[in-house]
Amino acid sequence: MGLLANLAGPLGDFAASSSLPVLVVVGFASFILLAIVLNVLQQLLLKKPNEPPMVFHWLPVIGSTITYGMDPFAFFFANHKKYGNVFTFILLGRKMTVCLDTTGNNFILNGKIKDVNAEEIYSPLCTPVFGKDVVYDCPNSKLMEQKKFVKFGLTQEALRSYVTLITHECEDFFKRHKTFKGQQGTFDVPKVMAELTIYTASRSLQGEEIRNSFDSKFAELYHDLDMGFSPINFMLSWAPLPHNRARDNARETMIKLYSEIVRKRRSGVAKKDSHDMIWHLMDCKYKDGVPVPEHEIAGIMIALLMAGQHSSSSTSAWILLRLAQNPHIVEELLAEQKSALGHHLPPVSYEDLQKLPLHAQVVKETLRLHAPIHSIMRKVKQPLVVDGTNYVVPPSHTLMSSPGFSAQLDNHFVNPAHWDPHRWDAGQNNYDEERDEADEEKIDYGWGVVSKGTKSPYLPFGAGRHRCIGEQFAYLQLQTIVVAFVREFKIRNVGGSKDIIGTDYSSLFSRPLAPAVVEWERRQKEL
Numbered sequence: 126m127g128l129l130a131n132l133a134g135p136l137g138d139f140a141a142s143s144s145l146p147v148l149v150v151v152g153f154a155s156f157i158l159l160a161i162v163l164n165v166l167q168q169l170l171l172k173k174p175n176e177p178p179m180v181f182h183w184l185p186v187i188g189s190t191i192t193y194g195m196d197p198f199a200f201f202f203a204n205h206k207k208y209g210n211v212f213t214f215i216l217l218g219r220k221m222t223v224c225l226d227t228t229g230n231n232f233i234l235n236g237k238i239k240d241v242n243a244e245e246i247y248s249p250l251c252t253p254v255f256g257k258d259v260v261y262d263c264p265n266s267k268l269m270e271q272k273k274f275v276k277f278g279l280t281q282e283a284l285r286s287y288v289t290l291i292t293h294e295c296e297d298f299f300k301r302h303k304t305f306k307g308q309q310g311t312f313d314v315p316k317v318m319a320e321l322t323i324y325t326a327s328r329s330l331q332g333e334e335i336r337n338s339f340d341s342k343f344a345e346l347y348h349d350l351d352m353g354f355s356p357i358n359f360m361l362s363w364a365p366l367p368h369n370r371a372r373d374n375a376r377e378t379m380i381k382l383y384s385e386i387v388r389k390r391r392s393g394v395a396k397k398d399s400h401d402m403i404w405h406l407m408d409c410k411y412k413d414g415v416p417v418p419e420h421e422i423a424g425i426m427i428a429l430l431m432a433g434q435h436s437s438s439s440t441s442a443w444i445l446l447r448l449a450q451n452p453h454i455v456e457e458l459l460a461e462q463k464s465a466l467g468h469h470l471p472p473v474s475y476e477d478l479q480k481l482p483l484h485a486q487v488v489k490e491t492l493r494l495h496a497p498i499h500s501i502m503r504k505v506k507q508p509l510v511v512d513g514t515n516y517v518v519p520p521s522h523t524l525m526s527s528p529g530f531s532a533q534l535d536n537h538f539v540n541p542a543h544w545d546p547h548r549w550d551a552g553q554n555n556y557d558e559e560r561d562e563a564d565e566e567k568i569d570y571g572w573g574v575v576s577k578g579t580k581s582p583y584l585p586f587g588a589g590r591h592r593c594i595g596e597q598f599a600y601l602q603l604q605t606i607v608v609a610f611v612r613e614f615k616i617r618n619v620g621g622s623k624d625i626i627g628t629d630y631s632s633l634f635s636r637p638l639a640p641a642v643v644e645w646e647r648r649q650k651e652l
């Protein structure tokens with residue numbers, strides 16, 4: 126051996142040292158190949174007839190992660206065509222069973238608490254952002270009470286005051302923001318609308334102190350906290366990565382900030398002169414008579430800020446992008462305001478919003494095509510027979526529902542890909558919304574009576590015990606922004622094109638691909 130090595134000299138040394146990496150690469154490639162072959166054979170030969178069909182995939186663990194992640198709706202449509210309403214796919218090693226259309230929405234969203242569970246899925250991601258003892262870091266019955274507090278805090282009086290506050294924020298923004306200097310220009314819609322949305326939500330729901338903090342330290346804290354929702358955190362929310370450390374610092378600082386506001390208000394330094402949610406939560410008590418502790422008030426307020434901001438800012442951006450694609454609708458909206466409220470366009474009130482059906486329909490139609498939450502997930506707790514099938518979903522699976530998918534089906538909506546707010550004028554769709562709503566079973570999970578939505582193909586706010594409690598606020602906020610915007614501006618796509626921008630699915634909430642730039646022009650004020 127020694128002799129041979131000496132004879133080969135430096136060449137032998139090189140061969141000896143380079144053969145190791147080659148062997149490792151060959152070994153790894155063989156392992157991958159074997160895993161692929163076994164994975165394919167398993168799919169072809171070991172089909173379980175009583176389980177939903179598995180979406181074919183080459184790579185174990187990765188499965189359909191990439192195709193689903195790039196465009197979930199395209200993925201749902203392609204597999205709906207192949208397999209029907211129920212199928213399973215692999216998402217980062219997890220088995221996800223998708224149940225589509227109205228039966229699928231109902232099966233998952235109205236599932237019983239003993240069968241399906243949301244907190245096991247959402248808690249690892251949300252608890253480090255919201256903090257302890259709220260939302261998914263507590264028993265479901267406590268979440269239901271927390272939802273009741275918020276829902277009941279949205280009184281007519283509160284909503285009325287919010288319209289005025291939101292209008293002021295918008296007017297101020299349109300006057301002062303650097304984007305809107307002069308008579309005309311262009312702006313990046315998602316970026317600018319994210320800013321306006323957070324100012325309007327914080328001024329109304331979160332209160333004056335929080336709104337004022339957004340001009341200084343709060344924006345940075347919000348950004349750090351938001352990084353907690355990076356998709357990577359679905360797997361690594363616990364990991365000591367820089368963005369998770371920043372998230373934890375931001376959460377602790379925010380909890381302190383909210384707690385200080387509560388203490389200051391309780392001490393009588395601040396007078397109760399608004400209807401924000403902090404004041405309301407300070408007066409709430411759980412069923413056992415215990416008032417909501419400071420850190421829970423903070424956690425609920427953070428949860429509202431986060432839940433509302435992502436969905437509403439994406440929706441407000443889509444609304445403006447759709448209006449820029451359809452400038453004639455902007456003129457129709459202004460005409461509606463003039464005809465319902467008077468030619469001189471007085472300040473809009475909460476009651477006035479009910480007189481502007483086209484404004485509501487613009488929001489409604491935008492949510493139909495651009496649901497910010499494309500996939501809703503639940504953990505299966507025990508073997509479940511899927512309604513209307515022989516399939517049994519085992520507890521190792523996660524259920525996935527997508528109400529945004531049924532809202533794009535042509536058996537429910539005529540020409541579904543077309544954005545047309547007038548489709549909501551009576552009788553334009555294939556399903557009778559009013560009749561279905563009247564027939565609908567009603568239920569109360571402890572935070573007010575809601576319809577179960579079992580038949581509706583249109584559920585942008587979800588259904589069941591986890592249904593959104595922010596719907597009323599979101600409509601009010603979005604409609605008020607639209608009212609203020611069309612009074613001040615005309616908008617259109619750059620060069621008058623009819624294109625619409627694509628969707629960015631890279632984060633947990635879908636939103637327009639940025640930058641999405643459109644042209645604005647300030648209206649001449651009539652004297």
Ligand code: HEM
Binds near residue numbers: 429432433502585599
């Ligand atoms: C356009 C705006 C919005 C849309 C499309 C939307 C959509 C949704 C959906 C689909 C769900 C159900 C999630 C699930 O079942 O897992 C939900 C839940 C929820 N949303 Fe919204 N939301 C919007 C605005 C808001 C706002 C403004 C707030 C707060 C003020 C809010 C607070 C909540 C809360 C607290 C839940 C309950 C979570 C649970 O019970 O697990 N949302 N939302």
